[in-house]
Amino acid sequence: MLDYAALSVVAAVLREGTFERAAAVLHISPSAVSQRVRALEERLGAILVLRSQPCQPTPLGQRLCAHFDAVRLLEADLAPDLGALAADRLQPVTVKIAVNSDSLASWLAPALAQFAQETGLLVELIMDDEAHTAQRLRHGEVAAAITSDNVPVQGCRSIRLGVLPYRACASPAFMARYFPSGVTADGLIDAPYMRFDRRDGLQALWAMEHLGAPLGHLVHWIPSTRAFLDLALRGMAWGMQPEHLVRSHLAAGSLVELRPDSALGVTLYWTVARLHADALKVLTRAVRRAAGLVLQP
Structure with missing residues (x-):
């Protein structure tokens, strides 16, 4: 069984880029962050975080953080049933999406705003060229992508949005x-x-x-x-x-x-992880609706 508490610390280090900034976000000391990361690495027998500036994940660290993000999305579905406990025990959930700048500027923004309002979840956008955003999915960096690449991504489904x-x-x-x-x-x-x-x-x-x-x-x-x-x-x-x-x-x-x-014309696709999380279903509906208003069939 994975130590998800320790894995959340690893994810914070990789998200924030340094042990010090992760410590500030987690409200613990930098030494405590370092100890928890090292303890998990020793337990797994593998390095998860490359101590560079900023910190970078190893391939295993990337996979584990992608798994952690997926678990957090599934946990978000439980929040209504947990009631007050959810507010005390569940941390804010962020959905990572790879997007190209032109889509964000021309049609995607309404979908993101609608998603945030409906779910209360946070969004992190990873900017890249539309021909390369699918690679972010393949590497486990994001849960979904706007892409011009129609090659299937393992564990994902692809929906044609338009031109x-x-x-x-x-x-x-x-x-x-x-x-x-x-x-x-x-x-x-x-x-x-x-x-x-x-x-x-x-x-x-x-x-x-x-x-x-x-x-x-x-x-x-x-x-x-x-x-x-x-x-x-x-x-x-x-x-x-x-x-x-x-x-x-x-x-x-x-x-x-x-x-x-x-x-x-550049044909765009919405490629999203096959994860049974309500948040991704809401996000997919919002993206398809916004694309339908601007993109050509």
Whole structure:
């Protein structure tokens, strides 16, 4: 039988990043945190926490923390039956979800707010590219993910949410400066563009699909959906924008498409652990409802 009290301390260390911050959250001394972690490691005969800055889990530590999170979700279902005892004995439960920035900015927020209001549970968002969020599930870091990866994840079920369309956009001033005679493959080489991070290939994919050409090397690295839009409006560069966020700007003329009606669609899936926890059922319903209002079939 696992020592769940000790495992909760391990989880706190890995969540907070240091023994000192875990001690402050748990209202015990750092030495007590260290002793409990070491005692559990000695009992299991394996290291669970790498003492780095910040602390990192070993593969076994990651698996045990994922198991602990699953147990906490199941415990949350018992809270109504436990009554006052739940308030005294059960700690706040946090649901970890891997999401991409564009979904969070364009359609996911209402679902998260609804989930928190209905369940009273907490949420921790792990940000990553939509092509890589499923890996967070495979590694046991999260209970669910918004992903473009439709490859099955063991122990999870995947639900198709719909298509998030992107538009290649720039300001009118940018278009006049770099594409006075229209967007061409040669002109694209000399035009600055934005990428969210090294994993963001949407701009290159659009260029190859619609112009059959590669991009140049004038790249601004902008790891923020909001800044992506703001900087496009200010004429700094062009980039792929979620259609839901730029629809009003396109209508007003403050942004224009590089090529009209050249949307690029990314199909999104909701991949969630097959855990019989009411919280995940509520979360799934909220996510599907919010996706249905914005994503294309």
